[in-house]
Amino acid sequence: MIQEKELVKGLSTAEAEKRLSTYGYNTLMDKKKISPFVIFLAQFNDFIVWVLIAATIISGFMGEMSDAITILIIIVINAILGFIQEFKTEKSLEALKSMAAPTCKVIRDNKIKVVNAECITIGDLIVLEAGDRIPADAVLVEAGGILLDESLLTGESVGVIKSTLNKENYVYMGTTVLKGKAKAKVAQIGMKTEMGKIADMLQSIEEEKSPLKEKLESLGKIMVIVCIIICSIVTLLGILRGQPIGDMFLLGVSLAVAAIPEGLPAIVTVALALGVSRMLKRNALVRKLPAVETLGCTSVICSDKTGTLTENKMTVKALYFDNNIYYLDKENTEGNIVLKKAFIYCNDCNYNLSEKDIHKALQGDPTETALIKVFFKDTSKLKSFLDKSIRMFELPFDSSRKMMSVIIKEDSSETCYVKGAPEKLLDKCSFILEESVVKALTPQKKKEILRNIETMSSNALRCISAAYKEKGITYNSFLEKELVYIGTAGIIDPPRREVKDAVLKCKMAGIRPIMITGDHKNTAFAIARELDMCKSIDEVITGDEIEVLTDKELQIRVKSIKVFARVTPSHKLRIVRAIKNNDNIVAMTGDGVNDAPAIKEADIGVAMGISGTDVTKEASSMILLDDNFTSIVSAVEEGRVIYDNIRKFIRYLLSCNLGEVLTMFLASLFYLENPLSPIQILFVNLATDGLPAMALGVDPADSDIMSQRPREKKEGIFARGLSEKIIIRGVLIGVCTLLTFIVGKIYGYPLKLCRTMALSTLVLSQLFHVFECRSERHSIFEVKIFTNLYLVAAVGVSITMLLCIIYIPVFKNIFSTVALSVGHWLIVIFFSGIIALINSLYLWFKTKR
Incomplete structure (x- = not known):
């Protein structure tokens, strides 16, 4: 008795929860997740890091313990930052996977509900329609005949017909319904399904490496080679000048670490993942990066x-029958009884007739529910109307025929009712029902009908016509011919x-x-x-x-x-x-x-x-x-923002790293003392590369981003003058840093003071530049600073770190710095800010012009 009730009303919510705890969730074995500890260890699996660790050990043996310990701390801090980036990315992708989990329609408590497929259980009654993916292995309990695509399991591309009338009544997880409707009782879930045996073939989301990320990884490899060559030249030139081999080796390695943008692919991934999360908040779920x-x-x-x-809130606004169009907001009409039967019987709407509210009682396509609501305002009257009929056969709607047909048995007689697109349905009609009399459908009458339908359509009404026949009824596709045209409904769906x-x-x-x-x-x-x-x-x-x-x-x-x-x-x-x-x-x-x-x-x-x-x-x-169409436009806007932000931090990282390399390279080339010590170079990398670059990845959109033309798909990341901007700004950062060092030497300042001034200039010039990178079209004066509080905070942290190593005694000893006076700061600020000021004024005048 309980089983019979389940086949009609489905499981109760309480019973479903009980079975979920007994049988578990309907999920397949997922690939093994990477533990946070493994992610952290992976941060050290890098050639440059290995070299840096080796350099640290060498420094320790040479007695430079403070340098060795500091370098080790910097390595660990960099690893922690890298770990946070990757861990956040993993979490973001996991959240996206759960959002993309397939859903299914299930009857619970005698109501059709949409639930996550993983929450269905043994004995659940699932509803299947064309286009659905079957969520579990199940036995058909109600189906005139549905067509399934089982190629995922069998490899055969030909559809398979399933029916309750033969042995082919079993449907499998992962297969899809091509045509028809059915109800099925769940027999197996999760790993006990046929799909469970080949679980690795089914993944809810395909994780693809972004082409941009691949390009940047290739660029990174090229830069590694170039930087190692330049750093080797700097090291060799220092040794030739008589500098200690150990010191120059450590300097070369430190410079390589600072110069190579090893975090670039990771930051791209974070930017993409954060962008995808933002899109999710705007109702766009991205499945493929x-x-x-x-x-x-x-x-x-x-x-x-x-x-x-x-x-998608359909309302019938007009009915056309007996040569008249009745606009329902102006006139009252119950329509023609045959038209009423056609639209009620030939309908895929699902009913919950125990619900008194007609709006809540109807579930399904809005067009289908609208065709019922126009005739019934009361659930009880609808129930008594449906109780008089039995559906004997159905030809489901499909996009090529643009029609749906049913055979209904009332009392002892059978009638075929058809509804569909007016022009398609009229082609199948030989007769017309006028004033309850069946007449021949002449070409003139057909033209008159189409003219009236044109009138309805021009008022933004979507038209659906109905027909019937009582003779020559067949239980096959030949059913739809020599029909009697009844009338047309005009449905409005406001923009x-x-x-x-x-x-x-x-x-x-x-x-x-x-x-x-x-x-x-x-x-x-x-x-x-x-x-x-x-x-x-x-x-x-x-x-x-x-x-x-x-x-x-x-x-x-x-x-x-x-x-x-x-x-x-x-x-x-x-x-x-x-x-x-x-x-x-x-x-x-x-x-x-x-x-x-x-x-x-x-x-x-x-x-x-x-x-x-x-x-x-x-x-x-x-x-x-x-x-919603608006969500597509929002997603396009977010796509532009993400791409712009990636260009921003590429511009920032590469120009800054180029500036660091050129500072040391030009000093070696002109036989100057090293403007920075190895540990100071590592500090610059720590203070300026990580947080500011990541903050650029979440920069809000330029106000005119949706006023720009779409970029070309084949456009390279360095297009539109980005490479020139990187090179010019990198050269200027390097030159200004070196000039600060030279000015200090001219004034006869001690080496420590000159290096502290050069270090401060290098850090500040990069931090000024990060604000320049916020827009390629607007100056610093036009971009509101406080619209990206993350960037303001990141720059604040970097400046605080710089002041700490200059003024706190313990850090002064570690980083070999000295306190700067107001005069020293004026020199530093002049050289670090002058280029940013000139560039911003140029952009401002250009924009105004």
Whole structure:
């Protein structure tokens, strides 16, 4: 008895929780997680660090214990900073994985609920529809026949028909529903499923190394070689001048450590992970890190209409039957009884008739629920209406037919009811119902119907027509012919209020927003015009028009098209390819299983988080958690911000490191004493490279970031003059530091004082430069300093560290520094700030001009 109840109402919440504690969660063995201790140890697995440790040991043997201990402390601090970066990245990615966990529909407490797949248990009654990924091994208990893709298990690409009427009634975790609807009782979960035996084949998120990160790692290797060569030259020149070999070896190693931007790939990863977290807060879940980079290049966004550009709150506003259009906000009508039956019976809506509120009682597609709410305001009346009928057979809706058909048994007679796209359905009709009389559907009458439907569509109404037949009923696909046309419902789905601003933002950013929809041409145009996506009907094209175009002709036409109406998934694939062939970077949205090819073809595949199927989500690069077009635009903006921030800290790190190398190299070249000691070089690396660079990674966007044209996808990270900026600023940092040292020597200051002034100049010039790096288009005067408090804090920490080693006796002894007077600071500030001031004034005048 309990089992029979479970097959109808599903498990109760209490029973499900009890079974979860008994059988465990529906999860597969994941790859072994890296422990925090291993992550920390990995920070020392670096060639330069090994050399530095060796140098520390040598220093110890040579009696320089204070130097050795200090260097060791700096190594550990660097390792801790690296560990924090990587640990945060791991945590961010884990959080993203949990957000991307697949969901499924399950009947609990006689209600359909959407839960994480890992929370279903043995005996749960799951609801399966086209596009769903099956969450566990289960036995079908209700299905007229569904088509599954079991290629993940079998390797066979041909769909498999499953039914409760034969032995093929078992469905497996990880396989997907291609067509049809069903209910199934969970038999096995987790590692006991067929998928559990090949668990390594199924991962919830694919972790891909970012192409940008790969490029920077390659750049890092080149820089390592170049820096080692330069540092070797500096070391050799010092030895040739008679400097002690041990001191020069330590100097060379220290300089190499400071010069090589070993943290660059790690900071890129952190910037990407933090950016992905920010996108998540704006309802965009990124599944693949390379998508973050590509987002900044997006030049075309192809968006579905329903639910993305519109609210997806469907309401029937008009009914057309008996040669009249009845606008329901102006007139009262209950419609035609046959039209009512067609829309109620031929409907995929799920019911919870124990719920009194009609809005809560209906669950499913908003269009389906709207077609019921127009006829019923009361759940009890709906229940008594449905109790009189039995569904005997169903031909589910699919995107090629654009129709759905059911055979309903009332009393002892059977009737076929059909609903679908007006033009498709009318092609199947031979008769029309007028004033309760069936008449022949003449070509003139058909034209009249289409004219009235055009009128409804031009008022932004989405039109769905209904038909029926009582004779010649067959339980197969030949059912849909010689139908009797009944009437049409006009449904309104108002545009989202915030989308109009998002469309304007796209246009300002050089991004072309395009609507792709299955709706009627006039309906699509009316919505697009209201959102300022297009102005003329000439900018709209239909699927039928696309059919007669060659790929080359379509490639030319898409340049001027803003709206694609009445399109099929195969059309979407052609549209995406045509737009891409015009050298565009395309973001494409979709929700149905048939949208997956177009989403995969797009540069950025965007799946709907609410209405999207599991197949679509897995083919996508990004999931919209709120199905909102505005979230795509926000994600594009975040993509641009992330890329800009990566350029910022690359500019900062490389120019600063170049300045450090040149300071020492030029001093050796001109036979000057070393401006910095080995331990001072390591201090500069510690004080300026880590925190300020990381703070640049979370810098807010430039105010005009969405006023810039999209960057080219093939554009190198050093494009748009970045390499020149790095070289020029690096040279200036090096030269100014050396000039400070030389001025000290000219005034006859002791070596310790000259080195302290050079050290202070090098640190401060880099800290001034970090504020310059916040924008490539604006000066320091235009960028508000306190909009990035992390950077202000990081610079504050670096300056505090500098003052500590200059004025606190214990640190003065360790770092061989002396206290600076006001006069000394004036020299330091002049040389460290003059270049930043000149550069900022130049940018300010350039912007004003």
